[in-house]
Amino acid sequence: MLKGIRIVEIEALGPAPFAGMLLADLGAEVVVVHRKHASAPGLPERSLLDRGKRSIMLDLKDAEDVAVLMRLIATADGLIEGFRPGVMERLGLGPDACLAVNPGLIYGRMTGWGQDGPLARTAGHDMNYIGVSGALWYASLPGEPPMAPPTLVGDIGGGALYLVIGMLAGIISARAGGRGTVVDAAVVDGSAHMMNLLMSLGQSGSLVTERGRSLLDGPHWCRVYRAADGGFISVQCVEPKFYALFLDRLGLTGDAQFVRQFDRDLWLGLGRRLAAIFAAKPRDEWISLFEGSDACVGPVLSPQEAARHPHMAARGSWQAVDGVLQAAAAPRFAGRPDWIPAKSPARGEHDAEICAELADPQATNR
Numbered sequence: 001m002l003k004g005i006r007i008v009e010i011e012a013l014g015p016a017p018f019a020g021m022l023l024a025d026l027g028a029e030v031v032v033v034h035r036k037h038a039s040a041p042g043l044p045e046r047s048l049l050d051r052g053k054r055s056i057m058l059d060l061k062d063a064e065d066v067a068v069l070m071r072l073i074a075t076a077d078g079l080i081e082g083f084r085p086g087v088m089e090r091l092g093l094g095p096d097a098c099l100a101v102n103p104g105l106i107y108g109r110m111t112g113w114g115q116d117g118p119l120a121r122t123a124g125h126d127m128n129y130i131g132v133s134g135a136l137w138y139a140s141l142p143g144e145p146p147m148a149p150p151t152l153v154g155d156i157g158g159g160a161l162y163l164v165i166g167m168l169a170g171i172i173s174a175r176a177g178g179r180g181t182v183v184d185a186a187v188v189d190g191s192a193h194m195m196n197l198l199m200s201l202g203q204s205g206s207l208v209t210e211r212g213r214s215l216l217d218g219p220h221w222c223r224v225y226r227a228a229d230g231g232f233i234s235v236q237c238v239e240p241k242f243y244a245l246f247l248d249r250l251g252l253t254g255d256a257q258f259v260r261q262f263d264r265d266l267w268l269g270l271g272r273r274l275a276a277i278f279a280a281k282p283r284d285e286w287i288s289l290f291e292g293s294d295a296c297v298g299p300v301l302s303p304q305e306a307a308r309h310p311h312m313a314a315r316g317s318w319q320a321v322d323g324v325l326q327a328a329a330a331p332r333f334a335g336r337p338d339w340i341p342a343k344s345p346a347r348g349e350h351d352a353e354i355c356a357e358l359a360d361p362q363a364t365n366r
Contacts, residue, residue, distance in 0.1 A: 001333060002028035005171060008072055009053070009080040010060075010093075011035055014126075014151075015159035015187070016082030016110040017049040022164050024052035024342070025329035031076075031354060033058050033069060034347045046344040048326050056355075057348035060091050071358045073098050077174070078106040078167050085115050095182045105180040106170035110163050112154075114186030126154035126187070133158070135191035138198065141223065142212030142268070158191030213264055220271040221246065221261065224300060231283025232300035235274070246295040250277065 005028040009020040017032070024030040030053040056072075058065040073079060079098060081088050088094045095107045112129040113119040119132075130136040130153050131146075139146040139153075148154075166183035174180055201207035201215060212218035221237050237246040243261050244253070252258045257266055278286060283299055290297040301309060303325060307318035319328055321341040329339045 001336075002026045005029065005078070006031070006076045007078045007080060007167070008033065008069075008076045010082070010088075012082030012110070014082065014110075015155040015163065016080050017047070018156055018160040019108070019110065019163045019167070020053060020080055021049045021051055022160065022329075023167070025339070030054070031056060031072065031350075032345075033060075033072075035059070036062075036065070036348075046346055048324055048344060050344040051321075051326075052342035053345060054350040054354065055345040055347055056351050060093065066092065068355065068358065069093070070098075070101055072354065073105065074101045075358070076102065076105060077171050078108055080108045080110065080163070080167070082110040085109075085111065085120050099180050103179055104174045106167055106174060106183060107180065108163050108167045108170075108183040108185065110159060110185050112159070112187045114189060115184045126151050129187040130154040130158065130191045133188040133192040133195075135195055138211060138214065138217040140211070141271075142218060146211075153194070154187045154191050157194055158189070159185060159187040162190035162193070212267070218264070219261075219267050220274050223271060223274075225275055225278035227278055227283035227286060228280060229282035233278055233283060233286050234298050234300055235296070237296040242294050242296050245293055246290075246297065249290055249293060249295055249297075 002023060005023075007020060007023050007028050007030045009017065009030055009032045011017070011032060011034045020030045020032060032050055032053045032055050034055050034057045036057045036059040056068075058069055060066060060069070081093075098107055099105055109115060111120070112124045112126075113122065127136065127148075130148060135153055135158065136146045136148055139148040163183065163185035166185055170181050170183055198207060198214075198216065206215040208214050215238065216222055221235055221243055223235055225233050225235060227233055235246070237243040240261060247253045247255070247258055257263075257270060260266055286297070287299050299305075299309075303318065306312050307320075307325060312318055316328055316338065317330075318325060319341055320326070321343065326341075328341075332339075
């Protein structure tokens with residue numbers, strides 16, 4: 001879908017390379033500029049996040065290598081960098097320098113705190129960002145510390161996905177006759193923005209500041225329960241008609257307390273009762289009980305289990321490439337062939353190829 005779009009990605013960690021992977025999954029040509037030294041300890045030689053990209057190794061403190069990078073930038077639609085504010089400027093590769101050689105460039109900056117503000121130049125990680133943005137507040141039951149799935153709400157949801165949206169919006173604008181621009185994608189901004197669906201519940205009184213008292217963070221019908229075998233079951237039967245089906249399958253339709261679905265004063269006690277009920281049988285036995293119903297009950301699966309689940313397997317959502325389990329590209333497009341797993345390059349695998357292209361005037365003036 002993005003054929004003909006070239007993105008230059010400066011090697012980084014976390015949401016920046018994920019954004020590059022997503023753009024490559026969607027058909028963009030992504031050239032990742034790897035550092036001219038071994039990968040950081042603990043990182044693979046061929047990273048899953050580099051799948052579908054081409055790799056060139058450059059030393060951004062070497063004048064000759066920087067000249068190669070600037071020639072590459074001159075051919076690109078966009079650039080992605082994930083350093084703290086000011087780092088690219090100190091290397092002579094800030095937005096002003098890059099836009100001078102390519103006025104139509106979309107310069108994407110991926111940070112946790114953003115390019116300005118009191119915390120902009122301080123260190124942080126996913127949980128710090130979503131803690132400050134407000135996105136972590138409702139992520140647990142009352143009395144328990146908030147805990148969100150690692151990286152998903154902050155680095156990926158509030159960071160990488162917003163960077164990709166910003167990059168594509170900027171490229172559309174530039175191709176329509178506008179000039180290039182700088183995209184300031186901050187995890188704190190994106191994760192706060194994602195809260196608007198939940199915040200909209202406040203307009204009807206369904207969201208309260210106190211944790212455990214809102215429709216999606218406290219009810220007994222909106223939780224995860226542990227089964228007898230240590231497995232987990234997700235329950236989220238929000239609408240009354242689905243909740244009624246849930247009670248029917250459990251034989252609780254005549255219970256005077258359970259039928260009062262929206263009585264907040266009962267939620268804590270009913271949650272304890274459901275916990276005891278679900279703890280009496282293994283996970284898969286419960287899943288069989290609710291199979292085929294609209295009661296909105298399902299298993300909590302590991303990625304390895306998810307790959308074997310009939311629904312996920314039918315869609316090919318998880319695939320193994322060279323022994324590495326990974327999720328297929330998303331979203332999907334009608335009439336397009338199924339996604340073919342792309343391999344990740346070795347560091348510097350395309351050095352000669354890319355330099356040869358840059359030596360060709362047609363590559364620079366594409």
